[in-house]
Amino acid sequence: MANVSELRQDIVTGTWAVIATGRAKRPDDFKTKKRAVIENEKDCPFCHPGKDDKRKPTLVYKDLKGEWSLMAMPNKYPAFDSSTRLNRRENGPFSVVDGVGFHEVIITRNHNLSIAQMKTNQVLEIINAYQERYLGLMNRRFINYISIFHNHGREAGASVSHPHSQLVAMPVIDPxxxxxxxxxxxxxxxxxxxxxxxxxxxxxxxxxxxxxxxxxxxxxxxxxxxxxxxxxxxxxxxxxxxxxxxxxxxxxxxxxxxxxxxxxxxxxxxxxxxxxxxxxxxxxxxxxxxxxxxxxxxxxxxxxxxxxxxxxxxxxxxxxxxxxxxxxxxx
Missing domain, CATH: 3.30.428.10 (HIT-like)
Structure with a gap:
């Protein structure tokens, strides 16, 4: 079960928690330290998404010049992983479910342009992408809820400063x-x-x-x-x-x-x-x-x-x- 995330259910509240084992590997990873936010365009993985790995885009929008303006692709460090099986089991008094689902990033091209700085048509493109990827995943097996969110800034949990949203399709409903x-x-x-x-x-x-x-x-x-x-x-x-x-x-x-x-x-x-x-x-x-x-x-x-x-x-x-x-x- 190494590197497979789990959904664990609290027997008191009935709520679920994600134990995403693939996102933090050692106890030392949790020591308090200044979050490393990638600011440099040269080192930014979202300025050239998928360049150094085998991830394929799930959605690409292009501008009038034929250059990509928005791209959706699987998250390199997913909280949920696509699978053809959903294993349910008991661990003592607790219920456990494999973290089956989809985790994507929706990236806009300009490294320094936050949504607040965009024009309405650029924000519309993001809304279009939210809807298109939602429709693309909502009928997939085991998917019962799709969460779409955007983190802006270090304190909000953004580990990469390049503007991007995330979409998580999962088998349980957000508490x-x-x-x-x-x-x-x-x-x-x-x-x-x-x-x-x-x-x-x-x-x-x-x-x-x-x-x-x-x-x-x-x-x-x-x-x-x-x-x-x-x-x-x-x-x-x-x-x-x-x-x-x-x-x-x-x-x-x-x-x-x-x-x-x-x-x-x-x-x-x-x-x-x-x-x-x-x-x-x-x-x-x-x-x-x-x-x-x-x-x-x-x-x-x-x-x-x-x-x-x-x-x-x-x-x-x-x-x-x-x-x-x-x-x-x-x-």
Whole structure:
């Protein structure tokens, strides 16, 4: 079983953890040290992806000159590995599943151009790639959930500074999404309405926490923000399945996501941040009660004992003040 990642299930909470044995080999790898972020274009593996190994691109977009502008390919150090078998077993009282799945990187060409610095059409290309690779993997055997995320900056976990997103297709459902799905389903059963639609209507009416809005999308600092300057980008129309988004709405999403990132980048002087997509599982079940969205979390603080021990996050600024500040940042 060497170098095969495992999914281990907690018997108390029911949540899963990934034990990715191929990503850290020795205890010394975990010693506290400054993260080595590759800054030099000459040494950057994403400036010439796949050049020194046998990985084949899963997606390539080209510009008018015929040069690649975006490329998706398998992660060189995957948390999940493709396999034709999904081994389930018990280890004492615990359930263990092989880490079967797909782990890809989605790379844009310009080494120094963050998403906040891109034009809308360049962000649209990234959204197109998210959808295309999602559709390409959602029906693969054993795949029940696809996570799409982007780490920007050292503090956000980016080991390579070259802008790139990641896509992980896996056999289990993300615990955070699972809680969100359950909450959405409970609200739907009690009120026969989408909880996110209700929240969006309320936010639009008050306008206190809205930082950007176009015809189809809204970006806001949530009333219950988990972190300072947290922003979420929602479709204003009810939509459960990200992969079904049409071209017009993708353009509007690119505009809204870009605007939110520009405001965070300008207002907070280029902070590290993570953003990720929360959408429905691809396990064939009905999740029409859910409302997909993107969440953006700037790295403005570090979790300490209280947050780690309770799971309750402390935001050091009211979302109303955060939104007021971000509104002032020009796009």
């Amino acid at each position: 955070d999404v699972w809680r969100s799905l359950n909450g959405s389903a409970d609200y739907w059963q009690k009120n026969k309405r989408c909880v996110h639609c209700v929240m969006i209507e309320w936010e639009k009416e008050s306008a206190e926490r809205v930082i950007f809005e176009n015809e189809e999308f809204i970006a806001l600092c949530p009333f219950v923000s988990r972190a300072a300057f947290e922003v979420r980008v929602y479709p204003k129309f009810h939509a459960s399945y990200f992969e079904r988004i049409n071209q017009i709405n993708k353009t509007k999403l690119a505009e809204a996501l870009r605007a939110a990132l520009i405001k965070i980048d300008k207002g907070l002087s280029g902070p590290a941040y993570n953003f990720f997509l929360h959408t429905t599982p691809c396990d064939g079940k009905d999740y029409s009660h859910y409302h997909w969205h993107f969440e953006i979390l700037p790295k403005t603080s570090i979790w300490a004992g209280f947050e780690l021990g309770t799971g309750i996050e402390i935001s050091t600024i009211e979302p109303e003040k955060a939104a007021e500040f971000l509104k002032q940042q020009k796009v």
